[in-house]
Amino acid sequence: MTTRNRLLILVAAVAVLACVAGAAVWHASDRAARKNTEQAGGPPVVQGAVSLAPAGPRLMVFRNMAWGPHRDELATVPAASPGATRTASGVRCLRFHAAAGTGICLQSVHGTVQDTYRAVVLDSHLNETRHYPLNGIPTRARVAPSGHLAAWTVFVGGDSYAGTDFSTRTSILDLRTGRLDASLEDFTILKDGHRYRAADVNFWGVTFADDGHFYATLATGGKTYLIRGDIAARTVTTLRPNVECPSLSPDGTRLVFKKRVPDLSPDAPWRLYALDLATMRETPLAETRSVDDQAVWTDDRTVAYSLPGDFGADLYTVPADGTGTPRTLTPAALAPAYIG
Template sequence: MSVRNRLLVFVCAVLVLAGVAVTAVLHASARAERRDQVQPGGPQVSSGEVELTERGRMVFRNMAWGPHRDEVTSVAAADPAGPRTASGVKCLRFYAAAGTGVCLQAVHGAVSDTYRALILDAALKERARYDVPGIPSRARVSPTGHFAAWTAFVGGDSYAGTNFSTRTAIVDTRTGALIPTLEDFRVLKDGHPYTSPDVNFWGVTFAKDDRTFYATMATKGRTYLIRGDLSTRTATTLHPNVECPSLSPDGTRVAYKKRVPGLSKDAPWRLYVLNLTTMRETPLSESRSVDDQAVWKDDHTVVYALPGDYGADLYEMPADGTGTPRRISTAAVSPAFVS
């Protein structure tokens, strides 16, 4: 090929790449413009101060289109469909307890995104930050505020199939000491030590003693509820077919999603509650598939997200299997109740 032809090929390649770059920028600009447009008839959202110690509030990630989308937002728990106060802090996943928050964020780069976990004080000011090795999935804070946990997908991006891998970390919010992965814990399965290269953990929920936690462990195509011990660094299997557990405020029950045969491959879950003393399961009244880690509003009510017009809506129902699910808030996800 002559020098002239090589030059023409190079110029054409540059023009093509420039066109791709311009198109990408225009598409990103269009997406940003859509995000800034307030949805007609949507929730009323305004800027203001959000405090994680203000009692009687529900704090969550706002999904309503407009300038406050993805921001940590507060609303009266007694009126969750009412006016919202947005903090300006954006999170993909969020949770809070005892004046401590955990916020999982995306950091947008020129080529790809990276992710991080922020530990926040009661005024949503950053106290510490940690790298997250994949797409954020779950986040929790202990009832004392002394520990925070998060889960990220490091391979695959959905719990629905089997081709995924997770990484779950726990941090002491007082000292900053980090357990980067629960896979380093010693596992006791059916009363015996267990090792396998395919072990995965996700969906931590904490007890009040600053030692005990519960989570999902997956291995050999099955999932288990585990009880973890932060002092001994052990994880003990308790019950099969449990995903994304959430411990009740009184510490006696776990709400979770359970795979039910015959349902869709991409939406296979129903919500259940497990009594930790009797190991008796109670199916809840929600008939739709729920891919979420439910939150206890109180000892009698669970709250969870289902897909909505603007990403997700929040629903609540009794935790004893009675009653009817009720939508309490549109365009919202990752709630925490301040009591």
């Protein structure tokens, strides 16, 4: 055998070995990727169009928390089939809510030095119509049933409601006029029938009654209060103590809220309650775990809320009248809104 032939055989052998090694590496990496996906679990997600227009079958739109390329994107499923394959929009939000074809999306903006945050108003096709800088970490968002008003809350100092060492700022935006009330702290507080001022005032968790009125939480003096706000008069009036993150029912008759219960852990102090606004009678809900969320009404009888899970957060539901038992709505999801 000539030297040339030996070289040709050697080159061919090296090429074959390289192909075999490459195939082995590809197979191993593909198997590892499949294994990681299987271990991660979670619902299937596909890219597609997401609409906030209230037309056709009822939908649930939410922040997708499943690991993968669509994490943190707004996604949708049929409200009647929350376990169905999710359609992801490509629009990322930390907090979200929508009503009547209008959405509010609280986003992080990645910078070279540090991240910043902004509130983005979305139309029914998830196109940005305007945005506003935020001076803190997004925590709550709401749109009025009419779609004419939006509200949001951020942590200016601290990052948890569990303790007392935090500061919030809550804003209300009129989408018809463009007027932004940057802080509810500028409103006049009527507490126990008298004007009230204090340096430690904080507001959070707006829920709209109509285009002129809302409910929210006021914190001051180490206590929290349910307030009713009048946007035109720029006043808030205390109604009841120990109410946080209220959420008004679609018929406007009840609030579901989180309440601090004595003797529970200071890190997990809340239980869900319902409040009849006509009688001011409280009813504890069947969920006995601590819920640090602003619940969303799925209909006039049921509320949805998040609890920590393997993906960061899972959604659960429970009847709003104190009966029944909690059940999983869908895993790996946060900040739902019902459309249609």
